[in-house]
Amino acid sequence: MRNIFTFGHRPAQRNWTVADLRANKGKLQLTEVTAMNGEQAARAAAAGIDTIVTRSQMLKEVRAAAPNTFLTAALMLIDHPTEKDVLEGAMRAMGEGADALYTTRSLDTIKMLADLDFPVMGHVGLVPPYSTWIGGLRAYGTTAEEALKVVGRFRDMERAGAFAVEVELVPQQVLEEINKHTTLVTFSIGSGSGGDVTFLFSEDICGETENPPRHAFAYGNVRRLQEQIERERIAALSAFQTEVRAGTFPYERVSVSMKPEHLEAFRTRLSKTDRLSVARG
Structure with missing residues (x-):
């Protein structure tokens, strides 16, 4: 240098x-x-x-x-x-x-x-x-x-x-x-x-x-790889579109869930809140 x-x-x-x-x-x-x-x-x-x-x-x-x-x-x-x-x-x-x-x-x-x-x-x-x-x-x-x-x-x-x-x-x-x-x-x-x-x-x-x-x-074939990447991108986007329409995505493993006891407590309190709102209305 x-x-x-x-x-x-x-x-x-x-x-x-x-x-x-x-x-x-x-x-x-x-x-x-x-x-x-x-x-x-x-x-x-x-x-x-x-x-x-x-x-x-x-x-x-x-x-x-x-x-x-x-x-x-x-x-x-x-x-x-x-x-x-x-x-x-x-x-x-x-x-x-x-x-x-x-x-x-x-x-x-x-x-x-x-x-x-x-x-x-x-x-x-x-x-x-x-x-x-x-x-x-x-x-x-x-x-x-x-x-x-x-x-x-x-x-x-x-x-x-x-x-x-x-x-x-x-x-x-x-x-x-x-x-x-x-x-x-x-x-x-x-x-x-x-x-x-x-x-x-x-x-x-x-x-x-x-x-x-x-x-x-x-000396290389990057174009072939670029075309393959483009096909993979379109295929992935199409699969996402199809599964969302069919109701099969989001999967359970990529969604956040609540423990049963907390879910029951939430539903109970929400129900009471709804009844109270109706009574005040």
């Missing part, structure tokens, strides 16, 4: 720092997963995952659940429509304990954040929100011309001050070659093992996604 001081002026410990990630480039293959709530973050930390990425709005909860894991705050375009929103979101995320920021916005945005000495990650290859520009959701960089465009984008991000880049659906061979010639820490999703960090969505890893993308792989 490394001792650090956060942007929010709090002492903390981290499994990795930006300096460590850079020094590790080309060495140990690291992992990154998504966490959109505290439960997912706690599981990732317990599993020894190296880095976590979350939407900036969930960062506070995720950081609390994984206090020592390197954590990137995603400043999603839809959540931060203007440059002012981006800056405010970045300040808030760093103040809440983010170790890095992720954005798919312009190079100017990356430069703005990098000029504040914030560690910034960009995105190359397939960028899903902008997939219409390349003809839809598909691999990018499969031709020499496209691969050179990926190289150009890497160079642009280096000049803008990014420290890392998410590389999505780029051929592994292309990423392997580029990774030899870039200072950027590369986070590969669907781009093979040619990067420095391998990234997948938690729900895809755990088998919770109904129609996972081609590059995902399920």
